[in-house]
Amino acid sequence: MSGGFRLAAGGRIDRSRPLRFTFDGRSFRGFAGDTLASALIAEGVHLVGRSFKYHRPRGIVSAGADEPNALVGVGADEAHYTPNLRATQVELHDGLVAESQNRWPSLSFDVGAVNDLAAPLLPAGFYYKTFMWPQRAWTSFYEPKIRAAAGLGRAPGAADADRYTQHFAHCEVLVIGSGPAGLAAALAAAETGVRVILCDEQPEFGGSLLAEREAVIDGLPAADWAAAAVAELETRDNVTLLTRTTAFGYFPHNLIGLAERVTDHLGVRDPRLPRERLWQVRAAEVVIAAGAIERPIVFPENDRPGVMLADAARTYSNRYAAKPGERAVVFTAGDAGYRAALDLAAAGVTIAAIADLRPAATGALPARARAAGIDVRTATTVTGTRGRLRVSQAHLAAIKPDGSVGAAEAVPCDLVLMAGGATPSVHLFSQSRGKLGWNEALKAYVPESSVERERSAGACRGVYELGAVLADGYDKGSAAAKAAGATTAAASRSFAAKALDAGSDGFIGAAPHGRNPAFAKAFVDWQNDVTAKDIKLATREGFRSIEHIKRYTTTGMATDQGKTSNMNALGIVSDALKTPVTAIGLTTFRMPYTPTTFGIFAGHSRGALFDPVRTTPIHGWAAEQGAAFEDVSLWKRAHYFPHAGEDMHAAVARECLAVRRSVGIFDASTLGKIEVVGPDAAEFMNRMYTNAWAKLGVGRLRYGVMLREDGFVTDDGVVGRLAEDRFHVTTTTGGAPRVLQMMEDYLQTEWPDLDVWLTSTTEQWAVIAVQGPNARKVLEPLVEGIDLSPAALPHMSAATGTICGVPTRLFRVSFTGELGFEVNVPADLGRVVWEAIFAAGAPYGITPYGTETMHVLRAEKGYIIVGQETDGTATPDDVGLGWAVGKAKKDFVGKRSLARASMSAPGRKQLVGLLTQDPQVVLEEGAQIVADPAAPVPMPMVGHVTSSYASAVVGRSIALAMVKGGRARIGETLYVPMPGGTIPVTVTEPVFYDPKGERLDG
Amino acid sequence: MLIITCPHCGPRPELEFRYGGEAHIARPADPSTLTDEEWGAFLYQRANPRGLHAERWRHVAGCGRFFNALRDTQSDFFAATYPAGTPRPDTDASGVKESGR
């Protein structure tokens, strides 16, 4: 039956541009201007999917964003595949490849349809009631099976090959929606000269005007008027027009998220263009002109392919010249059904009957229908339908004055249209946290009071008559411009509109059908397969709040967020509980309005651009040497420098021994650095750090410990006093921003009287650590103006001068326990100096080492790393740094907290060393420690391993640990239970090499 | 994303700022004179009101300065922002409508 449903004339498709596309591998034809749905309908295809739970055959229901059924996967290859797109919104292009979802092995024969026969076993809440025990089975059995059987589309099998961009924009007036209200609003706002952005999710501006057959505005057919209005807007420099752009989210302070689809509609894509563009628009004022959504009617078997919304059928016929069927039954609750019947009749569709739920139909539209000879039956309901893959009959029955339903008459048809009335689209208004009010006359929620600076216009606030909509839009656009500070007012303008007014009659709830409810599936939510019976069951089981009923039945929880179903669900609950709709509440409208790609949110932040990468001036040299790198916060740090054939273990052992026996060179440039300067610098340091600074001489270094106000160690680092009023502070690599923020906080808000300046200098200095017994011999020939002799430059002192002609702050400091220096030079010259030192070290076999060796060397000496030995609950004394706390100081950050009894209570975890009884065994960092491995589970734990390495110089494994009352346990045997067996360990002092520190002097 | 008015730079998007907790909690001049209870209250007890909240922000990606703000915790609208060290303005919730409606 392919191809026979395209009308010979009319519609907005471009018949000069025929297109080919495939759906489930079958080839079809359409035209430019078609959607996938309109092209399929023109080809006579209504069956497009299987339902979520029962796998029932499903057809196209709507013509827009509210589509619950026609979800398709689109894309010729996996890297360009997008699942779960609404066929009603997919623009056709030549070569488009689409497939149906949730069916196996094929759409017309689907094994999962057995669920439909088992439907009595799958009531509301079935999953909650059934898959409860045993808990383990949920992840291993139930969930995978349920996911396989009940699903939406499949995830693409390849990484997204497309590009997405992000854009910020500002305007005075943002108009969302370009139907009659939106166009009129944009015209008014544009005229005042303020910046206006008009966006619409469709490829063409005009909204409902594009589907009008008879409507006339200012003497022009509605669609022509829309085109003229757009042309007028295009001439203005202050207007930005965005088609294919969905306003998906209303964020605080009038930030609106727009998703613009840039290339999806193109058969051949311009590689210079992104697939989608995220617009973050900050608007002074917003006009929401989002229109209304037609409600379906809930009646038995209302989900067969061929059952669709009346206005959607009208849109297919009028806008796309695609006839949705040959013979239609219209089921209506207002005059809108008559309007659709008349338009379809004009397109050559036989109207078998109009079933009107109302006892009488007296308006102009029913009169025209009767005059056209259409069989109009008032007080009539539809009690069911027949047909396997397409509707073939509708069963019409009279509603008697007592409310009972009479005998049904079978009316043959291939199309059933539902016109349940209009639901204003209040999604964006509601996202803006505006308050909705119930309008009893309209049987609808409409915007009542605003929170953000926005206003709704037209059908989205319950104004439906075309002339009134245009006037409302113009009024709102003009008011928005004025509120946004427009200095000129929009001229008063009226619109002469002539259109068939369908009024505002409608119905919410489930239509009466008189059948045994146990065997009548009247769908409320097509996408989640929720029936009227499910919702009634929920109320019988005691649910009262619509939020609970929603979650229990899953109504409104699908990707369409209940656009077509929420009001009918409310009506059914209201009827079942004999409670007014307003007392039942309303579920929350959440963003996004329609599903939005992950790509548009990620933008360029993927792959190499996912996070900023920081590299040191020596990075390139290390890369050339074949270093392995590790991530430390945002930094790339050389982890180790493997020689040919070496694994990490071998490389680290070699690097460690080189430092201990001769000399090593290490890139410490990532150390955080803060210059603390000013007359009160020493006083400031005194207050920020535990140590005493006042008496630290110029040219001397000190190891500083920083606490939070709660008394716990937050950072540490070596600090040099370069002048009376100048400190060179170093911090941990990851802690630099945190330390500077904390310093700024105290300086600005607690002690603004202190005259101190803080400057981050982390990236100004390259830091080259030269460590080992031969370190002095390597550096001595290179420096000028600096005496490196032990007497002139003892351990923990600093000198300024030049090295290789480059100015330097040269520190004698050691994080290895060996004689050591840290050469600070301007970052730009870091690599030059590094290479000079490396060359000068060649006679001593100078060995570059990475962070792993640095860690091992410091652990051999028992030097802690903040964040490894500490976890935010360690005091200085806990980690053996009690000596660094200035006891005589009256105050410093954290001092008062250290005086709390619990901070010195016995049983606190303390830093100790651990030696495994088997020297080859290297403990796992993070492993728990127990005193009695035979204790019943859960065993009382006494501590955990914080650092653990194989030490080449000690010739065995070593570990640091935090153990309760650890210092009193030295010599004891403790146990580390691991999956492979319990490992006995001996508690030791946390220093494994050169405990007297004799090697610091080389 | 909120718009926050830095008293020194003007209105800027939220992503330029870092939140800094409740405002007007001064560090005691001499913590050693406080009891454990008093010190604990200074460290940990915060008002967490439903409604206007005086709080600290830092324009960390701008001028770098700390300042104070009065924000309605229900609506997320700001009634006022003011420099650190100045007293809380005498503003009631009606002032909040300035930012929204």
Ligand SMILES: [Zn+2]
């Ligand atoms: Zn600022």
